[in-house]
Amino acid sequence: MSKVTDIVSELATPIVDELGLELVEIEYKKEGSNWFLRVFIDNETGNIDIDDCALVSEKLSQILDEVDPIPTAYFLEVSSPGAERPLRKDKDFEKAVGRHVHITTKEPIEGASLFEGELISFEDGKLTVKEPKKTYVIPQEQIDTARMAIVF
Template sequence: MSKVTQIVEDLLKPILDEMNLELVDIEYKKEGSNWFLRIFIDNETGNIDIDDCGAVSERLSQRLDELDPIPNAYFLEVSSPGAERPLRKESDFKKAVGKHVHITTKEAIAGATVFEGELTSFADGVLTVKEAKQTHQIPLEQIESARMAIVF
């Protein structure tokens, strides 16, 4: 985690706690000549609306203006993680059990690095993903990236 994202997370935590919201992810990155600070939030029901995003943006923006911890100009964006939300923390994986996921691993497991299917369990740091014809055991430390996946 970069210094900027850690500072932002520290400022954001009390705001989100007070609003009963959850931090899903923070991105701070340069795109072209512009810097973007993106905050992804959610709640227990998964129904984040524009009012939630606006309130978080306003309160966070005030704190960032007061402290001015980011050295360069940036665009602040606050939004929901969307239907294909990233899975990063153990709690994310626990909530995703029974749902369709897309997993990319650091190294091949059973000859593959990409798995998409139902996350049937998550226990002792191991995900069980059931694809059409196979079931795979994927250790958490082997995951490069993970997200919810939409089934068409």
């Protein structure tokens, strides 16, 4: 269903740009008998509120009705990516420096494939993650999943 997400991304990007927001991710998936189109937005401060979501939802819904790129019925949800937002783009990693992250890799690095700690730096496609007992350098191309992590 990546074609749907690509089309929605093209339609949503000008809307979020105009509002000074960031398009973080678009998800289109079936859950039970229903289809969901989820659009995740953020801003520089990370403080997305219900008004931001409602405004993007209203504007995006209008253009989706006009263009009609999705042949089946679906539910549109616009929300913040949350405290454990995914990290995918270079700018996501740059903004996460100094914060706690959770990373899994495609192949083990120094015997480990799960890393959780402070992202010390992101330079030249390499992440430096400091865990309590060790610091790892993880090539970006080896990352399977990466997200912010909450420390309790």
